[in-house]
Amino acid sequence: xxxxxxxxxxxxxxxxxxxxxxxxxxxxxxxxxxxxxxxxxxxxxxxxxxxxxxxxxxxxxxxxxxxxxxxxxxxxxxxxxxxxxxxxxxxxxxxxxxxxxxxxxxxxxxxxxxxxxxxxxxxxxxxxxxxxxxxxxxxxxxxxxxxxxxxxxxxxxxxxxxxxxxxxxxxxxxxxxxxxxxxxxxxxxxxxxxxxxxxxxxxxxxxxxxxxxxxxxxxxxxxxxxxxxxxxxxxxxxxxxx
Amino acid sequence: xxxxxxxxxxxxxxxxxxxxxxxxxxxxxxxxxxxxxxxxxxxxxxxxxxxxxxxxxxxxxxxxxxxxxxxxxxxxxxxxxxxxxxxxxxxxxxxxxxxxxxxxxxxxxxxxxxxxxxxxxxxxxxxxxxxxxxxxxxxxxxxxxxxxxxxxxxxxxxxxxxxxxxxxxxxxxxxxxxxxxxxxxxxxxxxxxxxxxxxxxxxxxxxxxxxxxxxxxxxxxxxxxxxxxxxxxxxxxxxxxx
DNA sequence: CGGCAAACGGACGGGGTGCTCCACTTAGGC
DNA sequence: GCCTAAGTGGAGCACCCCGTCCGTTTGCCG
Numbered sequence: 120x121x122x123x124x125x126x127x128x129x130x131x132x133x134x135x136x137x138x139x140x141x142x143x144x145x146x147x148x149x150x151x152x153x154x155x156x157x158x159x160x161x162x163x164x165x166x167x168x169x170x171x172x173x174x175x176x177x178x179x180x181x182x183x184x185x186x187x188x189x190x191x192x193x194x195x196x197x198x199x200x201x202x203x204x205x206x207x208x209x210x211x212x213x214x215x216x217x218x219x220x221x222x223x224x225x226x227x228x229x230x231x232x233x234x235x236x237x238x239x240x241x242x243x244x245x246x247x248x249x250x251x252x253x254x255x256x257x258x259x260x261x262x263x264x265x266x267x268x269x270x271x272x273x274x275x276x277x278x279x280x281x282x283x284x285x286x287x288x289x290x291x292x293x294x295x296x297x298x299x300x301x302x303x304x305x306x307x308x309x310x311x312x313x314x315x316x317x318x319x320x321x322x323x324x325x326x327x328x329x330x331x332x333x334x335x336x337x338x339x340x341x342x343x344x345x346x347x348x349x350x351x352x353x354x355x356x357x358x359x360x361x
Numbered sequence: 362x363x364x365x366x367x368x369x370x371x372x373x374x375x376x377x378x379x380x381x382x383x384x385x386x387x388x389x390x391x392x393x394x395x396x397x398x399x400x401x402x403x404x405x406x407x408x409x410x411x412x413x414x415x416x417x418x419x420x421x422x423x424x425x426x427x428x429x430x431x432x433x434x435x436x437x438x439x440x441x442x443x444x445x446x447x448x449x450x451x452x453x454x455x456x457x458x459x460x461x462x463x464x465x466x467x468x469x470x471x472x473x474x475x476x477x478x479x480x481x482x483x484x485x486x487x488x489x490x491x492x493x494x495x496x497x498x499x500x501x502x503x504x505x506x507x508x509x510x511x512x513x514x515x516x517x518x519x520x521x522x523x524x525x526x527x528x529x530x531x532x533x534x535x536x537x538x539x540x541x542x543x544x545x546x547x548x549x550x551x552x553x554x555x556x557x558x559x560x561x562x563x564x565x566x567x568x569x570x571x572x573x574x575x576x577x578x579x580x581x582x583x584x585x586x587x588x589x590x591x592x593x594x595x596x597x598x599x600x601x602x603x
Numbered sequence: 604c605g606g607c608a609a610a611c612g613g614a615c616g617g618g619g620t621g622c623t624c625c626a627c628t629t630a631g632g633c
Numbered sequence: 634g635c636c637t638a639a640g641t642g643g644a645g646c647a648c649c650c651c652g653t654c655c656g657t658t659t660g661c662c663g
Contacts, residue, residue, distance in 0.1 A: 159660055162610060185650060196612030201652065305555060305570055312554015313547060328547055334584050335577035342576050401630060401639060427620060438642030443622065 166203050168193040173214050177255035182211060182262075212267040215259040219270060222246060222260065223277040229284055236293030239284050240333050243303070247310050247329050251322055254314070257307045295338045306332055408445050410435040415456050419497035424453060424504075454509040457501040461512060464488060464502065465519040471526055478535030481526050482575055485545070489552050489571050493564055496556070499549045537580045548574055 158166065172193035176184045186207065190200040204210040225245045232238035250257040264270055281303060288294035306329070313328050314321040400408065414435035418426045428449065432442040446452040467487045474480035492499040506512055523545060530536035548571070555570050556563040 159609060161660065165610085186652085187650075190612095197651090198612055198653080198655095199610075202610080205652095207651095302569075302573075305566055308555045308557070308559075308566075309551035309570055310554070312550045312552070312557065315550070315554065317550075324547055324550075327544070328551055330584075331544075331577040332573055334582050335573040340576050342572075342579075403630070404640060407641085428622085429620070432642095439621090440623080440625095440643075441641060444640080447622095449621095 162203075165193070165195050165199055169195060169200055169203060169210075170214060173210050177211070177214055177259075178253040180254065182207075182255040182258045208264050208266070211255070211259055211262075212264050212270045215256065216270060216273075218249065218253065218256055219260065219273050219277070222249060223273050223280065225249075226277050226280040226284060230280060230287070235284070235287040235291040236337075239288040239294060239336075242281070242284060243306065243333065244329060246303075246307070247325055250307065250310055251314060251325050257311045261304055261307060289338075293338055294336060295340060298336055302336075404445075407435070407437055407441055411437060411442055411445060411452075412456060415452050419453070419456055419501075420495040422496065424449075424497040424500045450506050450508070453497070453501055453504075454506050454512045457498065458512060458515075460491065460495065460498055461502065461515050461519070464491060465515050465522065467491075468519050468522040468526060472522060472529070477526070477529040477533040478579075481530040481536060481578075484523070484526060485548065485575065486571060488545075488549070489567055492549065492552055493556060493567050499553045503546055503549060531580075535580055536578060537582055540578055544578075 169189065172195075173189045176189050176192060180188075186200060187197055189210075190197045193200070200210075204213065226242050229238035229242035229245075232241070260274070278300070282300045285294065285298060285300055289296055289298065309328060309332070310325050313324045317324050411431065414437075415431045418431050418434060422430070428442060429439055431452075432439045435442070442452075446455065468484050471480035471484035471487075474483070502516070520542070524542045527536065527540060527542055531538055531540065551570060551574070552567050555566045559566050
């Protein structure tokens with residue numbers, strides 16, 4: 120585990136104008152990995168049905184829902200599903216593209232908040248709410264899909280912006296200095312653990328955990344917080360789990 | 362989900378002497394669900410091998426490791442495994458009986474500490490360390506096995522003692538008043554989420570998360586901590602997941 | 604309207620797991 | 634040492650999931 124390149128990159132000095140330019144670049148680059156224009160009418164229709172079914176299935180059952188279940192829910196044969204989306208990853212990437220950009224703009228909105236700390240907390244709360252609403256979100260967010268350049272690009276954007284959010288909140292003296300950007304994945308994983316098969320209690324559990332952690336993130340805690348975080352937003356699972 | 366009976370029971374006023382008596386009763390009741398005395402020598406031997414293999418497998422691969430893997434590791438046929446332990450649950454119960462009592466005595470030790478807060482924190486840290494050392498521990502701890510009366514008994518004991526630990530820490534003014542005993546399962550689940558397939562980072566992640574949460578548990582945080590915990594040590598999964 | 608390529612869906616082989624049945628082996632009392 | 638019941642292991646069955654192949658259907662262009 121030699122070094123954490125992305126964290127270094129995240130902390131690299133970039134002024135506001137540069138950042139904004141980078142953002143626009145980010146958002147322009149992936150125009151859509153999308154449908155591919157030359158699809159027969161019925162094929163395009165089925166593609167939409169598949170995406171809808173997958174979105175629903177991922178949200179309620181998580182990312183490792185059987186492909187056959189998605190196909191059935193979409194009223195489509197398995198072959199059709201696989202023809203349109205050769206790998207589960209491609210389907211995940213397509214389904215969570217919107218959510219990912221939504222997540223990114225959530226962070227952007229948070230940066231627009233004049234109060235850095237409020238921006239930080241609301242960003243975290245909203246992100247966790249996204250995980251609560253969609254059981255697959257956090258996994259999709261924390262899994263790396265090297266092939267999907269657009270996806271990776273927007274994620275990287277969100278990460279960079281989040282790091283900026285962290286920097287500002289620290290600068291304002293509201294966020295503890297030893298907070299690390301990677302603590303976001305810590306929090307997300309924790310929320311995952313707390314919401315996994317918690318049924319109706321999931322929402323309240325998540326909210327309470329997030330409240331606890333946010334209060335701990337706030338500056339003023341003199342306690343040393345012993346262990347540094349070894350995991351980084353940069354090196355995630357290269358492929359979806361299992 | 363009407364009410365949380367066990368929590369009510371936990372908070373019921375019991376003085377120290379009564380508690381100690383109850384503890385001894387608890388510890389005497391399950392003498393062992395154990396081997397069953399009338400086993401042939403080779404059978405007893407195989408039983409031990411199975412338990413060892415299962416312990417190892419559960420620790421490294423989690424509670425849902427394939428039964429065949431356990432049998433193979435034990436150098437035993439699958440049938441032997443199933444004859445000795447008809448259900449996966451029975452095996453889990455047997456394997457984690459020791460760890461559970463170890464957990465219980467950890468809490469007891471913590472109660473012996475003259476400093477209630479230090480007792481509280483070390484108890485939590487040790488329990489989380491147990492989860493770190495054994496990937497199956499938290500799941501085994503948080504899963505209810507209604508059939509295994511001894512197991513359930515010692516768990517109930519540990520829970521009651523932990524509630525006492527909480528009460529004392531609050532009384533000493535070191536633990537925030539709105540802490541709930543059920544927050545222990547919140548923490549355990551969170552640690553699970555953070556350590557699950559985190560590989561080498563598991564230890565550091567767990568330690569950091571626990572440190573964050575412990576600091577948040579400490580009294581002095583004036584923020585209201587909005588949502589109350591809906592899940593309770595009392596109603597857990599009736600059976601092991603999947 | 605006719606024909607072809609695109610699209611479809613179910614069947615299928617392969618791998619993995621849970622659990623059982625049954626023919627063989629062996630411990631240990633006599 | 635023998636005999637029997639306890640014990641054993643692996644084959645086998647049922648199920649689930651993945652991903653592909655192939656015979657059939659259908660959109661769409663001429």
